[in-house]
Every structure is written in C-alpha cells, then in structure tokens.
Amino acid sequence: MTQLSFWGPDDQRSPAPKVGKVATLRLLITVKAAPNPSARHGETVCVGALSVDPGRRSWIRLYPIHFRDLDDDNKFRKYDIVTVDAVPAVHDRRPESWQPIVGTVRFEHHLNPGPARRRYLDPYVEESMCRLIERTREASDAPSIALIRTHDISGMTINRHRGWTPEQQAKINGYLSQLDILDDHHRAPLQAPRFTGSYRYRCADPRCRGHRQSLLDWEFVALQRRLGSLTDTEAANQLRAKFLDQLCSADRDVAFYVGNQAARPQAFSIGGVYAPPRPTSRHRLRVSR
CATH class of the missing domain: 2.40.50 (OB fold (Dihydrolipoamide Acetyltransferase, E2P))
Incomplete structure (x- = not known):
C-alpha cells in the first residue's frame, strides 16, 4: 500500500484558488500526520488542529510544515496550544486549509488529559x-x-x-x-x-x-x-x-x-x-x- 497524502494537498492544483490576508491563529494541535515526500517542499508534515479563538471555532489544516527543520522551541506536540501566523492556502479549495508562515509558531501550553481537553x-x-x-x-x-x-x-x-x-x-x-551545497544541516x-x-x-x-x-x-x-x-x-x-x-x-x-x-x-x-x-x-x- 502506498503512503497516501492526508491533510496536505496533492500535486494536482485546485482550479479555485482562495485569497486572504495573514491571520494569527490560536490552535489546539490534534493531528500530526506522518511525513510524506513533496516535490516542492521536500519532507513535509501536515497538521490538523482546532481553532480555539472565540468566534473562530473551526478545524484547521496547516501545510506545509517542515517538521525536522523547526527550531527546538517550535517543535510542538499533540494537544499543545500554539499560535501561528498563516494565510489561506491558495491552491487548496478545502475551506480548512491554511499555509503557515515559517518561524511564527509560538508555544503557549500543553493541554493535559482530562476534563479540560x-x-x-x-x-x-x-x-x-x-x-x-x-x-x-x-x-x-x-x-x-x-x-x-x-x-x-x-x-x-x-x-x-x-x-x-x-x-x-x-x-x-x-x-x-x-x-x-553550503547548507550545514544534515539532510538524510x-x-x-x-x-x-x-x-x-x-x-x-x-x-x-x-x-x-x-x-x-x-x-x-x-x-x-x-x-x-x-x-x-x-x-x-x-x-x-x-x-x-x-x-x-x-x-x-x-x-x-x-x-x-x-x-x-x-x-x-x-x-x-x-x-x-x-x-x-x-x-x-x-x-x-
């Protein structure tokens, strides 16, 4: 069985691009999908989340995220609450899809199991x-x-x-x-x-x-x-x-x-x-x- 594309878009382009301004999203991370190859972005991770801003409660898809390239402070876990700057994904007609801006993920706190979650x-x-x-x-x-x-x-x-x-x-x-070739990061x-x-x-x-x-x-x-x-x-x-x-x-x-x-x-x-x-x-x- 081939690994399927999950939260992120396939290489096929949507004929109905979206437009929008940068927004700061406050999110509860709920899904980190397994890394998948991407022609445009290398190794990418798709993330599913729930917006926890009052008045903007909805599911959110963040793609692409270069998870191995994130700074240590920005590596988030499931059920972390974070903020991130993002724009609506232009080539993805699915309403939940947003493109995060690299380096803007900010950790707030982890939501422990129990009634709060x-x-x-x-x-x-x-x-x-x-x-x-x-x-x-x-x-x-x-x-x-x-x-x-x-x-x-x-x-x-x-x-x-x-x-x-x-x-x-x-x-x-x-x-x-x-x-x-001058990139000093190890790229396996x-x-x-x-x-x-x-x-x-x-x-x-x-x-x-x-x-x-x-x-x-x-x-x-x-x-x-x-x-x-x-x-x-x-x-x-x-x-x-x-x-x-x-x-x-x-x-x-x-x-x-x-x-x-x-x-x-x-x-x-x-x-x-x-x-x-x-x-x-x-x-x-x-x-x-």
Whole structure:
C-alpha cells in the first residue's frame, strides 16, 4: 500500500484558488500526520488542529510544515496550544486549509488529559462518517476534517509497506539534489515506514455498512522506528497492542480524527485516535459549543 497524502494537498492544483490576508491563529494541535515526500517542499508534515479563538471555532489544516527543520522551541506536540501566523492556502479549495508562515509558531501550553481537553473536543465529535462522505459529493466546500465517533471497531490490519513509489522517490531525490551545497544541516533522505495500518469500523449512522481507513498518524510511524530490533511479527503485535487493544479498548470513548485528500474528496484517512476514558454516568461531562 502506498503512503497516501492526508491533510496536505496533492500535486494536482485546485482550479479555485482562495485569497486572504495573514491571520494569527490560536490552535489546539490534534493531528500530526506522518511525513510524506513533496516535490516542492521536500519532507513535509501536515497538521490538523482546532481553532480555539472565540468566534473562530473551526478545524484547521496547516501545510506545509517542515517538521525536522523547526527550531527546538517550535517543535510542538499533540494537544499543545500554539499560535501561528498563516494565510489561506491558495491552491487548496478545502475551506480548512491554511499555509503557515515559517518561524511564527509560538508555544503557549500543553493541554493535559482530562476534563479540560474534553471541553474543547467533545462538542466537535460527530456520529456519521457516512454523512461526511455524502457531503463531499454534494458540495465542493464540504467539510474535509472531522472527529468521528466509532460505534464498533472490528479490527486493525497491519501490512509491510511496499516502499516509496518511483514518483515519491523522484521527489525525494530531486529535492535533495537542489539543496545548497553550503547548507550545514544534515539532510538524510526520508525513509518509508516499515508498516501501513488501517482500521475497520462502523460509525454510529444506522445505515453504516462499515469503513476501512488508513492510519497516517505520526505516532504510528514513530513507534515503528522504536521497534526496529523486533521481527515483523513482533513489531506488528506491538503496534496492534498500542493502537487497537489500548487506545480502542471498551473503557474509552473512541473517535477518529479524519481528513480527506484534495484530489479525491471522498477518500478519508485517519490522522489520529481520540480516546479519553469513558466517563461514568455520575461524572459524565457536560459540554456545549
């Protein structure tokens, strides 16, 4: 299986560019997708976030972010609250897409697990992946990012990655060949992940016949690298234990952060798992937008 483009645009250009001025966005980071080759930007990371500014509550996609090139103070984690200057992405018709301005990411604080995190995110949990896909067929400006509750998860498939396609490898080679020879940064080629993963699940829509969506989470790839000394079987078992048995256990309220591809709006992938502990009836959290 080829690594798919997730939050960022594909190389194909949108015929409907957007225009806009620089804005300062205050964001809760929710997704860091795995790095992917890019002809224009080298190695890029797409980031999904929730705007936490009053009056501007919405999902946000930031692309491109050169994650390995960020200064240490600017390397942010999931569930950090940050501010960043950005402009609407000109060649991406998806309304959530913004292009960050390099060097403007400013860390505020990390949002720890618990009620504070749930107050931000629980109001945005949706019940129907099926309806989300339908909306992309109905309108070109349909939502392209969502947080979808799972009704049940039937399993997780983990396969050996086939490596970069010739087109992806050409992007990597071309970018490295263009670097200034005086650049003193170490530039190692982006390595393909060892495995691909996908979830099989049903959303809460009564019509749902099931979804199978790829997991493109940075943390899924990072864990693979830490398991490099294990056999394929051992490593796959560890990945399944973390991302299925632990994160999707029965005592958690599981929802998936999903995003679509620019060139194929009906093709959604999973950027991460939102899995707070399931509250008891006595302590169920009240939330409102």
